[in-house]
Amino acid sequence: SHVIDIRHVRKTYRVGGQEIHALNDVNLSIEQGEFVAIMGPSGSGKSTIMNVLGCLDLPDSGEFYLDGYPVLGAKPYELALIRNRKIGFVFQKFHLLSRSTSLANVELPMIYAGMPARERKRRAAEALTHVGLGDRLKNKPNELSGGQQQRVSIARALVNDPVILLADEPTGALDSRTTVEIMDIFQRLNDQGITIVLVTHDAEVAACAKRLIYFRDGRIEKDERITPRRMTA
Ligand code: ADP
Ligand code: ADP
Secondary structure (H helix, E strand, O other), X not given: OOOEEEEEXXXXXXXXXEEEEEEEEEEEEEOOOOEEEEEXXXXXOHHHHHHHHOOOOOOOEEEEEEOOEEOOOOOHXXXXXXXXXXXXXXXXXXXXXXXXXXXXXXXXXXXXXXXXXXXXXXXXXXXXXXXXXOOOOOOOHHHXXXXXXXXXXXXXXXXXXXXXXXXXXXXXXXXXXXXXXXXXXXXXXXXXXXXXXXXXXXXXXXXXXXXXXXXXXXEEEEEEEOOOOOOOO
């Protein structure tokens, strides 16, 4: 079954008596193991679709199944559970707790999930080791490079074994060398079976994916399979 199944989804904002169709009849199915890049001009609906996929925002109409589960009609506490258990988020600006160590940052989603401390620490250390930060467990964000901070946030996103990893401009705050490093990690995770959807303005970042979707005026303008490139520094 599909990880994501979105049918005829609409999201309309009313601004000063005017209607803005942020999502205008969007259909989107994503299978396990896909690596999708979303591109499109500013205002085309990229953030809105990511917020819908992340269950941060509900569409006005249509259907949305996440891992077979009907998201529309779920109660707020159910949505919070879906977000915590089924979705991993990675952001442009990392959103790490600045006073907390890497280990504590990665433990956070497992605290929300009610996991015992020993198990939490073991899994957080394992996730950080997996992204190459096994020697940075006790460091706080300001003791880490931008690329290392983004790797902490990737470990945090993956630690509850989500069905999908959503990344909103994950390389937008990184220099080109670090962008290569982060895209290499995404490709490695996808090779291991992790389903990834990312939004980017960077065509070279998008070329690392296996499927490229262009949004325009709240609609999917183009949706194509591509042969993924490896980035080089
Ligand atoms: P993108 O991420 O591609 O830049 P968005 O999804 O943020 O596009 O926005 C799509 C459209 O919806 C734009 O016209 C934007 O101005 C509008 N929009 C988004 N969020 C809101 C909001 N909270 N209130 C009003 N209009 C919004
Ligand atoms: P920006 O592109 O301005 O840096 P971000 O990528 O930081 O924005 O955040 C993208 C969206 O995710 C925002 O709408 C923000 O409100 C939301 N967001 C930020 N942090 C979290 C979080 N920890 N959990 C869920 N949603 C978040």
